[in-house]
Amino acid sequence: MFKAKSSIQFLPSGKEGGGILPWVIAVMTYLSALSIGSGFALHNMSDLWSSELSQSMTIQISNADDESVAEQAASVLEILKSMPEVTSAELLSDDKITSLLEPWLGSGNVTDDLPIPAMITAQLVPNRHVDIIALEGKLHAVAPDAKLDGHQQWVDQLLKLSATIQATSGLAVVLIMLTTVAIIVFATNARLSAHKENIEIVHLMGAEDSAISREFKNRFMIYGFKGGVGGLVAAIITIIVFYILTKDLGDGLTPKLTLNLWQILTLGLIPFAVSLLSMVTADKAVRKALIKMM
Amino acid sequence: MIRFENVGMRYGMDSEILKDISFELERGSFHFLTGASGAGKSSLLKLLYLAHRPSRGLTSFFDVNTVISTRAALPKLRRRIGVVFQEFRLLEHLTAVENVMLPMVLAGEVKEERLKEQSKELLSWVGLKDKFEARPSTLSGGEKQRLAIARAVIGRPDLLLADEPTGNVDPEMAQRLMHLFVELNKIGTTTVIATHDISMVKHMNAPELRLKNGELELIPAAGNAANPTVGEV
Numbered sequence: 001m002f003k004a005k006s007s008i009q010f011l012p013s014g015k016e017g018g019g020i021l022p023w024v025i026a027v028m029t030y031l032s033a034l035s036i037g038s039g040f041a042l043h044n045m046s047d048l049w050s051s052e053l054s055q056s057m058t059i060q061i062s063n064a065d066d067e068s069v070a071e072q073a074a075s076v077l078e079i080l081k082s083m084p085e086v087t088s089a090e091l092l093s094d095d096k097i098t099s100l101l102e103p104w105l106g107s108g109n110v111t112d113d114l115p116i117p118a119m120i121t122a123q124l125v126p127n128r129h130v131d132i133i134a135l136e137g138k139l140h141a142v143a144p145d146a147k148l149d150g151h152q153q154w155v156d157q158l159l160k161l162s163a164t165i166q167a168t169s170g171l172a173v174v175l176i177m178l179t180t181v182a183i184i185v186f187a188t189n190a191r192l193s194a195h196k197e198n199i200e201i202v203h204l205m206g207a208e209d210s211a212i213s214r215e216f217k218n219r220f221m222i223y224g225f226k227g228g229v230g231g232l233v234a235a236i237i238t239i240i241v242f243y244i245l246t247k248d249l250g251d252g253l254t255p256k257l258t259l260n261l262w263q264i265l266t267l268g269l270i271p272f273a274v275s276l277l278s279m280v281t282a283d284k285a286v287r288k289a290l291i292k293m294m
Numbered sequence: 295m296i297r298f299e300n301v302g303m304r305y306g307m308d309s310e311i312l313k314d315i316s317f318e319l320e321r322g323s324f325h326f327l328t329g330a331s332g333a334g335k336s337s338l339l340k341l342l343y344l345a346h347r348p349s350r351g352l353t354s355f356f357d358v359n360t361v362i363s364t365r366a367a368l369p370k371l372r373r374r375i376g377v378v379f380q381e382f383r384l385l386e387h388l389t390a391v392e393n394v395m396l397p398m399v400l401a402g403e404v405k406e407e408r409l410k411e412q413s414k415e416l417l418s419w420v421g422l423k424d425k426f427e428a429r430p431s432t433l434s435g436g437e438k439q440r441l442a443i444a445r446a447v448i449g450r451p452d453l454l455l456a457d458e459p460t461g462n463v464d465p466e467m468a469q470r471l472m473h474l475f476v477e478l479n480k481i482g483t484t485t486v487i488a489t490h491d492i493s494m495v496k497h498m499n500a501p502e503l504r505l506k507n508g509e510l511e512l513i514p515a516a517g518n519a520a521n522p523t524v525g526e527v
Contacts, residue, residue: 013387198385201383204377205397206373206375211400291365294345294347
């Protein structure tokens, strides 16, 4: 019955716990946003990586006899180009192979005496299954030194790692949220305790539990929103700095860490979610305390 | 309107503070609640302003059995009861006017400007005309008491409970405040005033609820026991 629009508030506007609480919530939001953001980015990266790898395969031909290598490579290319599942196949030039190896071996260290196999890459039709074992048999018949890599084992391991890290991020978010709830309950109880007399008076005057709770809910909703916005802004700055620092790292070898529009919008909802969580937690804590009064 | 039947009350596992209390307050009645310190006056008042449930017996407020009623039903009943606490229990962060307005705001009165005018009028009547914006901590004991009384009566409660309402004021103001209680009583407010002031009880010629060792004795008005009336102030 205590209308929100009333100018009279039965609790003073002191900052019992309220001074530090938005900061604590900001830290929790920061950690949550980083966990959620990194989970999203990792998900995108593993998606992109597995999609790129599963749509390609590599054939290496290694033999001391260069002539034999060239003949085998030509035979392999012929077979690959005849397959409907293959959109393109090409024999990588020495320059291309050198540019791929240089990030690992260092510039100028790829010398002519380094035994480098012939590399053939084939791009596959998306979502079209290729029988790797059958193809391997077919290639061996014409190119006994060919080694086929369908990347499947690598993709599987990558997906497992990604899923594990994402699950860990999710668990971290849940734990951070539970800690936030505990802190809000503690702050609510501190405020209830500090203003026990006022609450008892308005209770005896006939204030409904909902009216008493509303003063807490509104206040903690604001604390939650302030902390949520602060934490999110800090997290966004961190993500941008991280992106700038890592954007050139492993260029050509690793996909970029990116977020799509929906994921950015989801991160934007975090302050509202934190605000709602703060409000609901405070409401529950106040009602639980009030139930002890007649 | 208010009915207690064989009511007992104890705190925790202690012995009973109130024993077999039975009485009925008719609408518009006026009673003094008397008794020595420790007799159970405060405990009986707590039952009357619905701060505690009895340990046993039946209590009924405005035809609602409060022993079996739910918690959710109680705020509505409490809003019909005005209480002047002995220790005033004013909200220190609010001004005098805001303290007086508070019960009405809690009752859902949203026309605050009108309510503010009414509150100021009432404060003027109890002699606090120049204290509208004062905080309780800056008021004297007597001023706090008058403020507490104004807060209790602003909503014209059906039941008015006052615990030593004239204890901190001079005789002239005491008479003025008692006159206010009588006027409210005349328009139908059931009134119970807890006091140690026996001379006032005799002067007012009102029935008395007298507590002794947790037991209640109902003493009719001296003037006319069959039809007690409140005497002239």
